[in-house]
Amino acid sequence: MLAEIITIGDEILIGQVIDTNSAWMGQKLNEIGIAVKQITSISDHQEAILNGLTEALQHADIILITGGLGPTKDDITKHTLCKFFGAELVLNEDALENVKQIFARFNRPLIDVNIKQAEVPDNCVVIQNKNGTAPGMWFEYNGKIVVSMPGVPFEMMGMMEDYVLPALKKRFDVDNILHKTIITAGLGESFLAKEIEDIEDALPANIKLAYLPKLGQVRLRLSAIGTNKNLLLEQVENFSSQITARIPNHIIALEDISIQEAILKRLTENGLKLATAESCTGGYMAHLFTSIPGSSLAYVGGAVSYSNTLKQQMLGVKSQTLEQFGAVSEETVKEMALGALKNYGADYSIACSGIAGPDGGTEEKPVGTVWVAVANKHKVLAKKFQFGNKRMQNIERTAINGFYFLWRLMKGIE
Template sequence: MTASIITIGDELLIGQTIDTNSAWMAQQLNGMGIWVQRRVAVGDTREAILDALDAESATADIILITGGLGPTADDITKPTLWEYFGGEMVQHEPTLQRLMQLFESRGLPILQRNIDQALVPDSCTVLLNNWGLAPGMWFEKDGKVFVSMPGVPHEMKGIMQDHVIPRLQEQFQTKAVMHQTLLTSGMGESFVAEKLLQFEAKLPPHIKLAYLPSYGLLKLRLTALGEDKVSTAAELSLLFHEMKDLLAEIVVYDEDIPMGEVLGRLLKEKGKTVGTAESCTGGYIAHNITAVAGSSAYYTGSVVTYSNEMKMKMLGVSAATLEAHGAVSEETVREMVTGALKLLGTDYVIAVSGIMGPDGGSPEKPVGTVWVGAGSAEKMTVVKFRLMYDRERNIQMTAIYAMNELRKLL
C-alpha cells in the first residue's frame, strides 16, 4: 500500500513557506503501515495540478493533497478537482451552518466568497473541517483514493485525525512498518558506520538502517517491514538493542524526541530542577526546555544576560573576570553557572556564552567560539566548542550541545 503527497501553492515553489505538512502526514501514514513513495509540490496552476494527479495516481494507491482551498482568487484546487472528478457543484449544508455560526459569533458580515467555501462537487465525500472553513474532500477513482485538505497545518491535522486516518484504517489492510531510532552524539557518521559494519551486513532484507545526521546529533533509524505487527516489533527490538549496545559510549537516547524532552524526562526521573543563564543563545535553550508539555515540574525560570552589565547585575559575574577573560570565556561561564544556581535556586543550571556571528569575532575568538557550562552545587562541566555554521544553526547547535552536557552530568 503506497501513498503520494501533493502540496499545492506557489508559496512552496518560491520558497516563502517551508512545508511542514508533508512530514506530519508521512508520519501518520507510516504509523498505519502505508509507505509514502513520493512527495510533490506544485504551483497554483490547473495544468500542474492535473499533471500531478495523473502522475501520482499512476503509481500510488492513496493521494493526499493539501493547499489551494482558501476563499481567494489564487486558490484553484477545488475547481481543478471538480474538473478532474466531474459531478455537480452543490452546497454542503453542515459546512454552511458552521460558517454562518462562526461569522455570527465573531460579529462579522458573511461574504459571498465565504459562502462559496461550502460548495463542493457531489462526486466527493465531504470531510467536515472542525478547525476552519474549507472542508476536506474524499474522492475515489479507478480504485484509488484522493483526499484534498486545506494547507493550514492545524486544519489539515484536524481533518486527518477526524476523518482521513479512521477511513484509511477501515478501507485498507496493510503490512506493518515500524521504526526505532537511536539518538547519538560525539562520533561522525563514518566512524559509526565502521562500528556497525558487521551489524549492518547481517540485517535481514526487510530491515533497513539509515544514518540521519541532525545538527549536533546523529540519528540511527532501523525500519522493519513485516506481515505481523507483534513478531516484527520483537525482531526490530532485538536488533535495536544490539545496535545500542555496540554504540553504548555515544548513546543519547533511544527514542526520536527533541533534546529538550530527553532532558525533561531525565530531570523528572531524578526529581531535579533546571534553570538557564544564556548569553549568545538568547533564550533558545529555555524555549527548548519549555516547549515540552509539563516542563513546569522541573523548570521555574531563567535569565538571558546578553550584555556584560546584565551578567554582572543578575548573575554576579565579576567585572574583573569580564575584564581579564572577556564574556566568552571559561571563567565567565563558570561564574554564570554559580550565579544562576544562587539566583534561580535550581538543582542544575545550564549557562552559555559565545559568538554566533556573522559579526563579533576576533582572531583569538573567531565567530562560532562558544563556552558551554552545566553544573550543580556539587559538580560542574565547562566545555568549549567551535561551530562553523550561520547564526541560526550556531544558536541551535549550541543549545543542543549545552543540553547534552547537562544530560551527561545527570
C-alpha cells in the same frame, strides 16, 4: 498500500514557506502502515494540478492533496478538481452552517466569498472542517482515493485525525511497518557506521537501518516490514539491544525524542530542577525545553542575559571577570552557570556565551567561538566550541552540543 502527498502553492516553490504538512502526514500514514511513495509540491496553476494528479495516480493508490482551498482568487484547487472529476459545485448545508458558526463566534459579518467556501463538487464525500471555513473532499476514482484538504496545518491535521486516517485504516488491510529510533550523540556518522558494521551486515532483508545525522547527533532508524507484528517487534528489539550494548556512552534515548526531552525526563524522574543562563543562544535553550509538555516539572526558568549589564545583574557575574576575560570566556560562562544554579534554586544549570555572528568576531575570538558551562552542586565544567559563521547554525549547535555536555554531567560520563 502506497500514498502520495501533493502540496499546492507557489509560496512553497518560491521558498516563502516551508512545507511542514507533508512530514506530519507522512508520520501519521506510516503509523497505520501506509507508506508514502512520493511527496510533490506544485504551483497553484490549473495545468500543474492536473498534471500532478495524473502522475500521482500512476504512482500511488491514495493521493492526499493540501492547499489552494482558501477564499481568495489564487485558490483554485476546488475548481480544478471539479474539472478533473467532471463535477459541478453545489452548496453543502453542513459546511455553510460551519462557516456561519465560525463567523458568529468571532462576531464578524459573513461575506460572499465565505459562503462560496461551503460549495463542494457534487461527487465527493465532504469532510467537515472543525478548525476553519474550507471543507475537505474525498473522491473515489478508479479504485483509488483522492482527498483534498486545506493547507493551513491545524485545519489539515484536524481532518486527518478525525476522518481521513480512521477511514483509510478501516479500508485497507496492510502490512505492518515498524520503526525504532535510537538517538546517539558524540560519534560522527562514519565512525558510528564502522562501530556497528557487523551488526548492520547481519540485518535480515526485511529490516533496514538508516543514519540520520543532525548537528552532533546521529539518529539511527531501524525499519522493519512484515505481516507478524510480534515477530517484527522481537527482531527490532534484538538489533536495538546489540547496538546499545556496543556504544553505551553515546546512547541518549531508545525512542524518537530529542536530547532535551531525554534530559527533562531524567530530571523529572529524579525530582531535580534545571535552570538556564543564555547569552548567544538568546532564549533558544529555554524554548527547546519549554516546548515539551510538562517541562515545568523540571525546568524552573532562566535568564536571557544578552547585555553584559544583565549578566551581572541577573546572574551575578563579576564586573572584573567581564573586564579581565571578556563576556565570551571560561570564567564568565562558569559564573553564569553558578549564578543560575544559586539564584534560581536549581540542581543543574547550563550557561553559554559566544559570538553567534555574522558580525562581532575578533582575531582572538572569531565568529563561532562559544563557551558552554554546565553545573550541579558539586561541579562546574566548561567547554569551548569553535563553530562556523552562520548565526542560526551557531545558535542550534550551541544548544545541542551544550545539551550533550549537560547529559554527560548528569550521567557521570567523563
